[in-house]
Amino acid sequence: MSSPLVFIDGDQGTTGLQIHERLRDRSDLTVVTLSAAERKNFTRRAEAINACDIAILCLPDAAAREAVGAIVNPAVRVIDASSAHRTQPDWTYGFPEMTPRQAERIANASRVTNPGCYPTGAVGLLRPLLQAGLMPDNYPVSIYAVSGYSGRGRAGVEEYEGQGATQAPSYQVYGLELAHKHPPEIQQYAGLAQRPVFVPAYGAFRQGIVLTVALDLRLLAPDVDGATLHACLARHYADAAHVQVMPLFESSTLKYLDPQVLNGTDDMRLSVFANIEHGHVLLAAVFDNLGKGASGAAVQNLDLMLTRQSR
Template sequence: MKYKVFIDGKEGTTGLRIYDRLANRSDIELMLIPEELRKDPKERAKYINSSDITFLCLPDQAAIEAVSLVTNDNVRIIDASTAHRTDPNWAYGFPELGQDFLEKIKKSNRVAVPGCYASGFMSIVYPLVKLGIAGVDYPFSANAISGYSGAGKKAIAIYEDENRDKKYDAPRLYAMSQSHKHLKEMQAIPGLSQKPLFNPYVCPFLEGMLVTVPLYLDGLEGEYSPKAIHDLLENYYSNQDFVRVMPFDEKGTEDGFLSANHLEGKDYLEIYVSGNEERISITACLDNLGKGASGAALECMNIMLGLDSKTSLNM
């Protein structure tokens, strides 16, 4: 059996990565809309409603419009935009967070793919709250760096221009007003009482991401050492292919360094726990286009179709 798949927004970085991963699959028939009609609502509606799975790789408003075009109840939508991530009628596409997340993805016709920064943050904070290690009122914060591939076509062109302004040669802090678009889901999914403090940086490398959540141990709901928290996270994600808790080292890694592009091209996420008896850092490392976007979307598709979740992904 071949599943008909339409990618609405194939020209963007997320859509192109999904297309590349599906192009050689014998069980997938990719539906390609003519270039001159890709923004025509009537034509898009025809493709969406004749598909088994439609990926939305679009800005929020365009994604909302695309959903409004659905008239076929059997069409299953996977939305990579921000538009539906906190909508209770949509499954949140991070199955490793718990069996309830996995089951909802399996059964749903509407799945929202997590944001890239949110994926790193959620992989750390959700189990901390779920296991009772940290309360929902803990004042979480996160520092994060990302490659420029997630910044959109215009930004990518600037970064890859040999004559670019030298300011693009250094990490650049942004969303300084504490209003980043991922904050809504970062608060809602783990049920936090307030939005975390969040400082993201876009950096002059193509792909990769680090998201670090620092913790004061005396602010947690019990007495924990860094090793104890590591072991609890390791157990939480035991037997998970897409989230891997790395061996404990108080320095994080053997040499005390962790590169943000360490998992470039991969579709899984790694968690590192480090620190001392007073303060701890937990860091998620991922490819912002892998587990942070396209890889997560394809993982969800595989689950929805009852396939091996790793199919066509780089593990």
């Protein structure tokens, strides 16, 4: 039996390059890419995507929609790393740890949409708490996050590593119009009744994310505290291979969160910090924006989908 053909469409961006790097030496599949001369040839791209078993799209949104529209072979399965299909009901959300059966859904899906990097942390923190009824779905959620500059793709890498790198700011908050593309995705998969406030930033480091959500316990049920929230997350991710919940005694000793501590891994670490006196809790997620937040997640989903392909 021949090995599955995996076509990476858009293997020159930050996500696509890392996916290609992760897959190129594997013996259980065959990676297909296009030459520089072919990448802008729609006919050649359409031929490639219809000849593969699984296509991984690392493209701008419009190009991802165009690629999917070119598929006429019903056997072709797709992992879309863009945001083009993340809230579409006929696409499976590629966050295997989100629910007990999500990995199975991904394994059997023909269309999988990779989560956004920031939503991976936000949904990972919020959904178990909302699902357990520990937070009301109308809680006024505000999310603050900082990512490495690779989160901007090649433009971010060029700004910080190119000729004008000395002029790049050490820290920049963006999305000031509060109309970022991630809140609808976060709202849908976290189970929120209303759009969350989302304030992202870039730091002067290549990759890594710290994402935080502050909670006021006065807005939760009287018996909910930091320990309750932590126990819920710990139960939800008890058997997860790539999501860990830091024990409360460990988080209580931390003085800061390093966004780069999990770089080079496909893991995400969740933490709960509580101030009993003031009734405040801080939820935090740390992970590599190019690992669990992008390329690593795509490969994790690919491996799940290949389990069905090999049957």
